[in-house]
Amino acid sequence: MRTSLQKIYERLFAHFGPQHWWPGDSAFEIGVGAILTQNTNWSNVARAIANLKKEHVLHPARLYALGSRKTAQLIKPSGYYRLKTRRLRNFLQLILSAYGGSLTRMKHVALPELRLELLSVNGIGPETADSILLYAFDKPVFVVDAYTKRIFERHHLICEEARYDDVQAYCMERLPKNARLFNEFHALIVRLGKEYCLKNNPKCRICPLYNENHRDNS
DNA sequence: GACCAGGCACATC
């Protein structure tokens, strides 16, 4: 039986079409992007990543060897650049020390174990960890972000007090465990959030989900 | 010039 969440997904997909996420040419680039995009507009992150590419340091060992000062300079457009330099280097230390710099080796670790390992890195919280797991490693985890909470709360699917793990469990209990589906769904939620559900944006009332059945909690 | 953006850690109570 299809749940209301599946119907929402279908409605979003019919409206927006495939989103082709995550923008990035490699698992490493996706991981870097996941850290740089924390509380930051993607266009700023894209500038930072372009700088890293231009310097040919979008590679674990080379980026680590670059050092903090130069890294900070290159990622400056993404904001919080001193903080994010530290976070990137923490991530790099994990990749280099535990996997010899190989994201391919990292991908082979089982989902629950890899999630805990990512969460143990200072600067990688639940959303960043899950984004890396889903978009860089194709692991079936549902990524929850500010848009997901705001939209699902507005449509009375979750309560205001719901925390990250609550929202994630809500979604994963109602959807088939499918990385492809989770990938597209999260991307569609972000697309919807950007276009229709910005804070205090009256356009929210014409969003494609506005007439969705609010009471259906199946 | 104010507000916002694909969070997270840390201090304090």
Added chain:
DNA sequence: GATGTGCATGGT
């Protein structure tokens, strides 16, 4: 465990 704060750039 809840709440408040620092982190910083660039677009609207």
